[in-house]
Amino acid sequence: MKERLFIRISSDERSLQWGTLLDAEEGSHAFADSGSLLLEDAETLGEVIDQHQVILLLPAHRVKCFNETTPTKNRKQLEKAIPYQLEEQILDSVENQHFALGSFDAQERLAINVVDKVYFEETLVLLKEAGVEPDYVVSEAACVPYFSDSWSVVIEDQVLVRQEDNIFWSADKPLVEELLKLELQSNELSVTQAVRVYTVEGETLKLEAVPGLATQQEALGDSFLFLAQNFDSGAINLLQQEFASQKKTQRNYGVWKLPAIAASLLLLLGLAYLVSNIIYLNKQRSELEQQTLAETKKIYPGQEDLTVALIQINRGFSSIGGDSGSGVSFAGLMDKSIKAMDTKNIEFTQIEYIASRGELSMDVSAESYDILTGSQRSLESSGLEVSMRNASENGGVWTARITVGLSK
Missing domain, CATH: 3.30.420.380 (Nucleotidyltransferase; domain 5)
Known part of the structure; x- marks a missing residue:
């Protein structure tokens, strides 16, 4: 009382x-x-x-x-x-x-x-x-x-x-x-x-x-x-x-002093985990940008800036009479794919843009098949047409080729 x-x-x-x-x-x-x-x-x-x-x-x-x-x-x-x-x-x-x-x-x-x-x-x-x-x-x-x-x-x-x-x-x-x-x-x-x-x-x-x-x-x-x-x-x-x-x-x-101290420690650990993930994702992003830039150089060999290259590609599509879907195919597919996929748990080994079909082909690897199928579902949910082929497991690592395109 x-x-x-x-x-x-x-x-x-x-x-x-x-x-x-x-x-x-x-x-x-x-x-x-x-x-x-x-x-x-x-x-x-x-x-x-x-x-x-x-x-x-x-x-x-x-x-x-x-x-x-x-x-x-x-x-x-x-x-x-x-x-x-x-x-x-x-x-x-x-x-x-x-x-x-x-x-x-x-x-x-x-x-x-x-x-x-x-x-x-x-x-x-x-x-x-x-x-x-x-x-x-x-x-x-x-x-x-x-x-x-x-x-x-x-x-x-x-x-x-x-x-x-x-x-x-x-x-x-x-x-x-x-x-x-x-x-x-x-x-x-x-x-x-x-x-x-x-x-x-x-x-x-x-x-x-x-x-x-x-x-x-x-x-x-x-x-x-x-x-x-x-x-x-x-x-x-x-x-x-x-x-x-x-x-x-x-x-x-x-x-609540002791619980507050414990919560503070957990918060610090969480922040450390978050920072490490941000660093990892930034590294993944950098690798993806380099792979994307390598593909764009096939079209514009002298271009060293990815953003400028994407603008040139989009202008190129527009100049030949491409529709709004074509004009944003490469940039749009890249943007939607990166946002939808589990980039934290998936590694990209090769990215190729197939201009004739307006498709983005990605060779990827992950620790489980579920991670790959989960990304496939996320891509489909974002409104893209998706296919996954050649899925196989080797030494505990699953690899597959995921191809995405804009919905027709």
Whole structure:
């Protein structure tokens, strides 16, 4: 079972709480291990890290949430467009804000969380120096339970409020009552709004007097444990884009280090094999070009360049009124034959072009008859007329004469 380390930074940002929880311990009454630290002593956290999945809860007042209708669902385009779409709703410069994107809801609105870049980067650096790299970073208010039929409120030093999946906020207790009244007015509710109120022992806030609210009270022993138990990995993870976590990649590399080394060795061996085959095929090509050039010299004795010779032959066919098939016979047959045949396993001992019949005759050898017949089938599949004669075996080597011509 995977053990999770939860870290919650306090609302005054001077201290933090931490606690470890097994996946199977949902609903348990306590963390397996827990503690509190001043933020300046965060390096102590490195002592409790042991392949944990780390979830960092930021103070809710640091994370703003928005739900926006967008003209596209392309993530890359949204990453560039959203900051400017929200520009008028954010007091600070959008250049100084980090915009994390969530999913689209039933109303086709995109969930967005926004956090100050400098604060976010400084927090991550502080933890990294302590040997802690989070897998998830979310607002603490995103861990308040969400219900489709009611709002949720957690009352402690600061009050956490969650109205929808991606509408949550926090405020000082004296302000909460007025803020809830404003929310009720802005939503223009015609029915009473249900609210589940979770109260930490020793904290009080009377919401029953707020018109339009129907409250259901529940006592909490440990609000941090309560938030940890209600963490949802589907919440918007602030570790996106330039802040995307590299931890998973690093961890996976550690797990697969030996297989990766073995795979690297196999890759090197494969590359060496490929290079050797390329060298061999280049040698074969050179030999074929020399044999082809020898045949073309019978027509153009002074020609030393194969490409020029092929052009001359093609022009020669055209000048005597040959059709398009004749004009490309020699060059076309050579090209198609080399591409279709298994030149890796076949050696060419002689190549002859029979101009009167428009045929290319090749004396070849291979280690097996199957290699020869395989090349014959490949040539036929490429649209050539093929015949193979005089196939025989001598000392474990098969020889034959393969003749190819353009299909009539």
